[in-house]
Amino acid sequence: MAVMNQDKSLQLEIKDLSMSFGGIKAIRNVSISVQAGEIYSIIGPNGAGKTTIFNCISGIYKAQQGSIRFEDRELLGVKPDRIAQMGVARAFQNIALFKGMTVLDNLMSARVHLMKYGLLGAALYLGACQREEVQNRDAVEDVIEFLDLQSVRKSPVSSLSYGLQKRVELARALAMKPKILLVDEPVSGMNLEEREDMARYIIDINEEMEITVVLIEHDMGLVMDLSDRVTVLNFGTKIAEGTPGEVSSNPEVVKAYLGDEQ
Amino acid sequence: MANFKVNYREDTALFQNLWVKSWLVIFIVTMLVLPFLLSRYQLSILDEMGIAVIGALGLNLLIGYTGQISLGHGAFVAIGAYTSGLLAGTLGVPFIISLPLSGMTAALLSLIVGVPSLRLKGLYLALGTLAFGFIIEYILFHWDLTRGDTGMAVPKIGTEGFFIETERQFFYLIMFFAAVATLVAKNLARTKIGRSFVAIRDRDIAAEAMGISLSKYKIMAFAVAAFYAGVAGSLMAYYQKWIVPGNFDITLSIAYIAMIVLGGMGTVLGSILGAILITGIPHAIVYLTDALRGTYPNLSNLIVDLKLGIFGLVIVLTLLLEPQGLVGIYRRIKVYWKTWPFKY
Ligand SMILES: Nc1ncnc2c1ncn2[C@@H]1O[C@H](COP(=O)(O)OP(=O)(O)O)[C@@H](O)[C@H]1O
Ligand SMILES: [Mg+2]
Numbered sequence: 001m002a003v004m005n006q007d008k009s010l011q012l013e014i015k016d017l018s019m020s021f022g023g024i025k026a027i028r029n030v031s032i033s034v035q036a037g038e039i040y041s042i043i044g045p046n047g048a049g050k051t052t053i054f055n056c057i058s059g060i061y062k063a064q065q066g067s068i069r070f071e072d073r074e075l076l077g078v079k080p081d082r083i084a085q086m087g088v089a090r091a092f093q094n095i096a097l098f099k100g101m102t103v104l105d106n107l108m109s110a111r112v113h114l115m116k117y118g119l120l121g122a123a124l125y126l127g128a129c130q131r132e133e134v135q136n137r138d139a140v141e142d143v144i145e146f147l148d149l150q151s152v153r154k155s156p157v158s159s160l161s162y163g164l165q166k167r168v169e170l171a172r173a174l175a176m177k178p179k180i181l182l183v184d185e186p187v188s189g190m191n192l193e194e195r196e197d198m199a200r201y202i203i204d205i206n207e208e209m210e211i212t213v214v215l216i217e218h219d220m221g222l223v224m225d226l227s228d229r230v231t232v233l234n235f236g237t238k239i240a241e242g243t244p245g246e247v248s249s250n251p252e253v254v255k256a257y258l259g260d261e262q
Numbered sequence: 263m264a265n266f267k268v269n270y271r272e273d274t275a276l277f278q279n280l281w282v283k284s285w286l287v288i289f290i291v292t293m294l295v296l297p298f299l300l301s302r303y304q305l306s307i308l309d310e311m312g313i314a315v316i317g318a319l320g321l322n323l324l325i326g327y328t329g330q331i332s333l334g335h336g337a338f339v340a341i342g343a344y345t346s347g348l349l350a351g352t353l354g355v356p357f358i359i360s361l362p363l364s365g366m367t368a369a370l371l372s373l374i375v376g377v378p379s380l381r382l383k384g385l386y387l388a389l390g391t392l393a394f395g396f397i398i399e400y401i402l403f404h405w406d407l408t409r410g411d412t413g414m415a416v417p418k419i420g421t422e423g424f425f426i427e428t429e430r431q432f433f434y435l436i437m438f439f440a441a442v443a444t445l446v447a448k449n450l451a452r453t454k455i456g457r458s459f460v461a462i463r464d465r466d467i468a469a470e471a472m473g474i475s476l477s478k479y480k481i482m483a484f485a486v487a488a489f490y491a492g493v494a495g496s497l498m499a500y501y502q503k504w505i506v507p508g509n510f511d512i513t514l515s516i517a518y519i520a521m522i523v524l525g526g527m528g529t530v531l532g533s534i535l536g537a538i539l540i541t542g543i544p545h546a547i548v549y550l551t552d553a554l555r556g557t558y559p560n561l562s563n564l565i566v567d568l569k570l571g572i573f574g575l576v577i578v579l580t581l582l583l584e585p586q587g588l589v590g591i592y593r594r595i596k597v598y599w600k601t602w603p604f605k606y
Contacts, residue, residue, distance in 0.1 A: 058471050084473035092471075098464035100528065101457070109457045113473035119482065122453040123446045129453060130271070137270040176472060 011036040011212055012057070012180060017066035019052055026052040027236040029066070034180070034214055039206050041215045041223045043247075044233035045256065050216045051093055053233075054182050058090050059083040070180070085113045089178030091169045093185045093216070097157045103168050104153050107140045110175040140175050146209075147171045147201055163194040167201070174205060180212040181205065187219050195222065202226060224248065232256065276448055293437055297430040305429045307545050312436035313497050314537035316443045318521040319530065320490020323447060325519070326527035327456060328483035329463030330379055334391035336514030337398035338368040338488040342495025343505050347414045348407060350500075357419040357426075361439075361496045368492025369485040376484030380477050395515055402507035413506035416499045432501055439497060443490060447530045450486070459483055460528070524577055526589025535588040539580075543573055 012034040019027050027049040034040045042050050055061040057068055059080035068075040075083055084090070089110075098106050115136060121129040144153055147167055152160060157168055166186060173181055183202065187195040199222055206213050217223050223230060224244040232240040232247055234256040240247050247253055277283050297305060321335045342364035349355035349363060375387075375394050382390050402408045419426040419435070426435055450456050458479040461469035470476055499505050517540055525536020551565045565572070584590040 060467060060471065079475075080467075080470040081473050081475045084471055090471045092468065096465050096468035098461045098468070100460055100464050105457055105460075108454075109461045109469070109474070110472045112454045112458050112461075115454045117454075119450075119455060119486075122450055122455045125276075125449040125453065133274060133453060134270050137274065141270070172472065 009036045010034075011071060012214070013067075013069045014053070014057070015067045015069075017053070017056060017063050017068065019049075019056060019061060019063040019065075025236050027056075027063075027233075030233070030236070030238050032231055032238070032241075034212060035228075036179075036212055037206075037210060038228040039202070039213045039215060039226050041217060041227040041230045042233060043217065043220070043223055043230060048233040049236040050233055051184055052236075054090065054184055054214075054216065057083070057088065057182060081113070084176065087177075087179035089173035089176045089181050091173040091181070091183045091186060093188070095162075095165050095169055097165060097168060097172065099158045100156070102154050102156055103149055103160070103171075104140065104144070106157055106168060106172050107143060107175040108136065110172045111136045111140065111177070114177065139177070143171050143175045146204070147174070163190050166190065166194075167198070170198075170201065170205075174209075174211075178211060180214065182214050184216045185218060186215070187217065187222060195219065199226060220248075274452060276445075276452070297433050302429045305433050307542065309429065309432050309436050309501060311538050311541045312433075312440040313494050313501065314518075314521065314541045315440045315534050316497070317491050317494035317518055318525065318533040318537040319443050319447045320487040320494070321518045322522040322525075322527065322529070322533040323450065323459065323490070324483050324487035326522055326529065326532070327451070327459040327463060328480065330480060330483060331384065331388045332375070332391040332484075332487065333388050333512070333515050333519070334375060334395035334398075335487065335491055335518045336510045336512065337395040338372065338491035339495035339498065339514060340398055340402060340507070340510030341368045341371055341488075342492030343416075343499035343510065344402065344408055344414070344495075345492065346496040346499045347416045347505055350417045351414060352407075354417075356421070357500065361493060364496035365489040365492040368488040368495070372484040372488035373481065376481040379480055379484060392512070395512060399507055399511055402510070408507070411506065411508075413504055416503055416505060418503075419500050426500075436497055436501070439493065443493070444530060444534065447490075447533070451530060455479075455482070463528075520577060524580055524587050526587035529589045531592065532587055532589040535592070539576075539588065543576055544569070547572060 010033055012032075014030060014032040017027055017030045018025070030049070030053065032040075032042070032053075042053065044050055052061060056063045057070075057075060059075060059078055059082070063076060066076070070083075070086060070088060073086065075086075075088075098109060101109065115132045117129040117132055121127065144150055147170065149164075149168065149171060152164060157165060160168065166189075170183065170186060173183070186202065187198050190198065202213060202215070203226060205211050215223070215226065227244050229242065230244055230247045231238055232250070232253045239252050239256060240250045242250070272278075277286060296308070300308070317335065317339055321332065324330050324332055345364040345367045346357075346360045349360040350357070355363070375391050378390055379387055403410045408414060426432060458469065458474045461472065461474055462476060462479055462483075466476060495510075498509075502509070521536035521540045522533055523536070524539055525534065526532025547565060547569055554561050554565070580587065584594075586593075
């Protein structure tokens with residue numbers, strides 16, 4: 001479990017968020033508060049609206065109602081690239097890597113917003129351009145080392161195994177130098193060993209890099225081990241919130257999960 | 263060859279080892295002596311290819327790298343050609359100024375298709391760019407200044423005493439700009455600009471979630487492609503000395519698309535190979551017809567009739583053989599030689 005930082009300041013605050021697609025209400029009046037430095041998990045059956053919440057935070061969807069505040073700035077209505085530049089990173093549930101690129105270029109792509117040189121500088125590849133490229137390459141190499149991707153650095157991502165692609169997905173988000181990391185089902189479809197590795201990486205990212213993590217996951221074992229706090233979602237509504245212990249003994253949660261699996 | 267990288271600067275260098283550098287020197291020397299070995303006609307083919315390379319590099323940055331379709335590339339070549347024609351012809355602006363201005367005018371006008379591209383995708387974008395091409399053609403035909411079908415004369419490059427007018431001089435001039443254009447494309451491809459383009463092509467939603475502004479880089483891709491087209495058009499205008507709207511109709515746009523598809527989408531080398539092939543095929547057919555005229559007079563007539571068919575056949579066969587185009591074939595040969603004599 002993550003070591004809580006000294007400052008338990010509120011970093012991400014979602015209030016009364018509602019979003020519907022046509023007639024389907026994907027999320028209804030959901031409120032979530034994430035403290036800086038914690039690992040916060042969102043769980044719930046398939047179709048509960050978890051990914052939709054992430055898409056609202058990232059600005060990919062625009063919720064019809066409510067507010068999302070990140071470090072005291074409203075995110076609702078802000079474009080995805082601006083939100084990312086504020087320090088909100090995203091690892092997608094369905095691998096969304098740039099499949100025509102190598103691992104290295106995928107990670108470098110996450111640092112476009114950190115490089116300031118212009119079109120002319122790039123065309124000539126001189127001065128600031130070269131300097132910033134090398135600096136950012138250095139930073140990306142740190143991420144590659146952190147997630148043990150050295151051996152596939154120059155491989156096209158499409159040639160990697162599913163498990164490795166998932167890890168690159170995480171690495172790319174990390175390369176953005178984020179303050180908060182939204183990780184959507186990082187271990188789905190993985191074998192036991194890969195799951196354990198991934199859990200270790202997430203803990204390390206949280207503790208060593210001091211990045212807040214919001215985690216969506218089906219693997220209850222993983223959620224219980226990693227999370228400081230958990231929110232349970234069912235049919236778009238929040239049905240429980242608390243520490244892993246509190247949540248797992250909540251009768252409504254048990255019912256929702258049994259109902260889902262029947 | 264051992265290829266250990268000491269630092270990231272070397273790892274990202276354009277010409278990575280002695281092998282590549284030696285080839286580069288050989289290539290440059292060949293280009294320098296070539297005008298003394300070839301006939302004027304042969305040089306004119308190379309000049310045509312050099313100009314096509316510049317246009318194809320631009321279009322590949324837009325379609326191959328950024329994944330934005332454009333059927334209006336020829337229109338931007340026209341804009342470049344007529345900008346130079348008007349600037350040099352009516353205002354007496356020198357080449358050194360009219361060339362970049364032609365590129366910039368085309369880039370500026372690319373906003374007309376670049377901005378709508380933020381909303382239009384796929385087929386709709388294709389139709390939009392096609393319409394843009396027709397509108398430009400219409401303007402060139404009907405605007406007083408461009409003198410419609412009669413066309414415009416384009417003055418010589420140079421001032422009193424020194425003019426660029428021979429085939430040989432044009433060869434050096436065009437190859438210089440083709441080389442610069444290639445270098446710039448290579449540089450764009452290996453920096454954040456190229457990565458943003460490819461990211462948008464591969465997964466636009468993820469690109470945005472990584473902090474890449476779709477509007478900024480899509481508009482930039484259209485502008486860069488148009489700039490390249492404008493420069494190609496300017497060179498074409500000076501080289502041909504006379505321009506008519508018919509030079510820049512939809513056939514030109516399609517020829518450019520054929521170049522990058524055949525050469526290899528999303529690669530700099532592919533743009534070059536494709537430009538050479540598509541420009542070369544008609545000349546090869548003429549050559550073949552001449553060679554066969556003596557022995558098989560009927561066959562050579564047939565070839566003239568089937569010119570378009572042969573053209574299409576070469577394209578289809580190449581793509582059947584290697585969907586990645588000529589670059590794919592090149593890569594396979596390279597791997598073969600690298601691993602020779604081992605068969606893996
Ligand atoms: N783009 C979309 N268009 C229509 N319906 C959507 C869209 N995205 C999500 N939904 C619907 O919203 C509900 C929640 O989906 P999602 O957030 O992906 O669930 P989870 O991630 O919890 O499995 C589902 O009923 C899903 O079908
Ligand atoms: Mg989901």
